[in-house]
Amino acid sequence: EIPLRLVGSEMCIRDRRSFGWTLALTACAMLLGSLIGGFFAIARVSHNNLLRRFAVAYIQLLQGLPVLLVLFLSYFGLAYLGFDPPALVIATVALGLYSGAYLADIWRGAMESVPFQQWEASSSLAMTRVQQFRYIILPQSIRISLPPTVGFLVQLVKNTSIVSVVGYIDLMRAGEHIEASLHSPFKIYGIVALMYFLLCFPLSHLSKALERKMNAHRSS
Numbered sequence: 001e002i003p004l005r006l007v008g009s010e011m012c013i014r015d016r017r018s019f020g021w022t023l024a025l026t027a028c029a030m031l032l033g034s035l036i037g038g039f040f041a042i043a044r045v046s047h048n049n050l051l052r053r054f055a056v057a058y059i060q061l062l063q064g065l066p067v068l069l070v071l072f073l074s075y076f077g078l079a080y081l082g083f084d085p086p087a088l089v090i091a092t093v094a095l096g097l098y099s100g101a102y103l104a105d106i107w108r109g110a111m112e113s114v115p116f117q118q119w120e121a122s123s124s125l126a127m128t129r130v131q132q133f134r135y136i137i138l139p140q141s142i143r144i145s146l147p148p149t150v151g152f153l154v155q156l157v158k159n160t161s162i163v164s165v166v167g168y169i170d171l172m173r174a175g176e177h178i179e180a181s182l183h184s185p186f187k188i189y190g191i192v193a194l195m196y197f198l199l200c201f202p203l204s205h206l207s208k209a210l211e212r213k214m215n216a217h218r219s220s
Helices: 004-044 049-063 067-080 087-112 116-124 129-166 171-182 185-213
Strands: none
Touching: 004 049, 004 087, 004 129, 004 171, 004 185, 049 087, 067 087, 067 129, 087 129, 116 129, 129 171, 129 185, 171 185
16 A cells, blocks of 8 residues: 555645646636637627627637537647647647637626616717727626636636646646556545645635625625
């Protein structure tokens, strides 16, 4: 039987790096997903019919595919185009594209939940569309979209566990390497599960704290 202290020391050595790589991937994917999601969210409420249809097609396509399939398409698609990027780039592209579709829907719903009278009032003040978004719509929609955005971030952290299939050394991949050498799956994967929990659990409390700070909570 493998001593627990041996398992713990091995996990400590490898997980310090894999923990950081998981955080780095989550941050990169969230940044890319936010850029994509912001563009398509605004496109969904645009007056341009062609732009709206393009946004709907992108959102429905990406939401209709498993995230693992998006990862494989990104991996083999980049290789087909003649690129051989690092695993971090492949994983960021895949998770960013996937995240963008969901963030676009979250933020589009937040913008559309702003009362229509405020759109009309800002139009009556001769505001341009950009001014409407900047001064009226976005400040309110950010508060509304904050809880589901943080909730999706929790899902994104957990989805990073699949990127080990393209060779990215995250928490799950590090756990697989250690399990292969020490053959103590319950202890090792239990520690991996605990580390994912330590990443995700504080985000839920952060969401509540931000809700209170930005007055996003509602009594009804």
